[in-house]
Amino acid sequence: MLEIVVASGKGGVGKSTVAATLAIHLSRRRRLIAVDADADAPNLHLVLGVTDWSREEAFGEAMVAEILEEKCTRCGRCMEECPYGAIDLVDGKYVVSSVLCEGCLTCTLVCPVKGAIRRYGRVAGYIREASTRYGFPLISARMEPGRPNTGKIVSEEKERARRAAEENTLILVDSAAGIGCQVVSSLAGSHLAVLVAEPTPASFSDLKRVYTLTRHFMQPAVLVINKYDINEDFLPVIEDFAKENGVEIVGKIPYDDAVPLSIASMKPVIEAYPDSPASKALLAAAARVESIVSDWRAWFMKHRPREPRPYKPEIIRPEKFRG
Numbered sequence: 507m508l509e510i511v512v513a514s515g516k517g518g519v520g521k522s523t524v525a526a527t528l529a530i531h532l533s534r535r536r537r538l539i540a541v542d543a544d545a546d547a548p549n550l551h552l553v554l555g556v557t558d559w560s561r562e563e564a565f566g567e568a569m570v571a572e573i574l575e576e577k578c579t580r581c582g583r584c585m586e587e588c589p590y591g592a593i594d595l596v597d598g599k600y601v602v603s604s605v606l607c608e609g610c611l612t613c614t615l616v617c618p619v620k621g622a623i624r625r626y627g628r629v630a631g632y633i634r635e636a637s638t639r640y641g642f643p644l645i646s647a648r649m650e651p652g653r654p655n656t657g658k659i660v661s662e663e664k665e666r667a668r669r670a671a672e673e674n675t676l677i678l679v680d681s682a683a684g685i686g687c688q689v690v691s692s693l694a695g696s697h698l699a700v701l702v703a704e705p706t707p708a709s710f711s712d713l714k715r716v717y718t719l720t721r722h723f724m725q726p727a728v729l730v731i732n733k734y735d736i737n738e739d740f741l742p743v744i745e746d747f748a749k750e751n752g753v754e755i756v757g758k759i760p761y762d763d764a765v766p767l768s769i770a771s772m773k774p775v776i777e778a779y780p781d782s783p784a785s786k787a788l789l790a791a792a793a794r795v796e797s798i799v800s801d802w803r804a805w806f807m808k809h810r811p812r813e814p815r816p817y818k819p820e821i822i823r824p825e826k827f828r829g
């Protein structure tokens with residue numbers, strides 16, 4: 507069983523288009539389970555034309571505070587101390603915003619009136635499953651607005667995929683943008699990162715950040731350059747970065763109006779416009795990934811990162827411990 511993660515750092519650079527192409531192409535050759543790991547803004551199901559879910563389950567319980575009006579003496583301590591600014595004074599009453607509250611308990615600790623604040627559980631999100639019309643299952647999630655634990659829900663999605671997997675199953679994870687907890691959960695335990703970038707300074711900056719994460723996890727990475735022809739002056743910057751870091755460029759996709767048109771019609775571009783230049787380049791990239799997967803052991807031994815590049819966080823010490 508192999509896990510491939512499609513990640514980009516920056517959003518909107520074509521990650522889900524690449525993920526959908528890889529999923530369809532690879533599923534023609536082996537059993538595949540797709541995972542949409544962007545629980546805040548899932549959209550792989552839209553690219554794959556999924557409209558109905560065969561199963562949807564509530565996931566997790568996030569704790570939220572509630573002030574009991576009849577017990578509250580209106581002292582205001584809770585509002586002063588809430589680290590998330592989740593308490594407001596509305597019409598003379600202290601009220602907790604269930605969207606902003608992180609359930610940290612601070613208000614309960616500072617409140618001088620016993621029992622004036624209680625906590626209750628709220629569903630954090632939902633995990634759902636569907637069969638795609640391409641014959642492989644899709645596991646997706648959606649978080650409720652403002653709920654924490656998005657990394658946890660991604661870990662649970664991947665766990666479900668692993669439990670359903672058989673030997674030789676490929677798990678393809680479409681990661682969220684950024685380098686936050688969802689992306690960390692997507693990359694953790696996976697075998698190969700397919701990074702997607704455009705030749706723009708913003709995309710390149712985020713590519714370097716997500717690449718740092720793959721190195722932290724000692725994962726090999728390959729690169730797809732999307733819309734490679736929109737900024738040919740900047741293209742060599744990304745190509746040089748890939749060369750310096752031993753990251754193989756498995757595909758260069760040209761800008762093509764067929765891609766946004768296919769997204770608007772909820773069809774993968776390789777199905778909606780199979781003869782378009784973008785479709786041909788996407789399928790060539792998918793074929794290269796397929797050949798890497800088919801010869802995984804040999805490819806991995808040749809391309810695995812030799813040295814970890816652990817992320818060294820900057821530690822801010824309290825004043826009293828300094829110097």
Ligand code: SF4
Nearest residue numbers: 588607608610611613
């Ligand atoms: S539990 Fe924490 S975040 Fe929620 S209202 Fe109380 S202090 Fe604010």
Ligand code: SF4
Nearest residue numbers: 578579581582584617
């Ligand atoms: S700290 Fe307690 S008593 Fe004071 S305003 Fe908040 S809930 Fe009311």
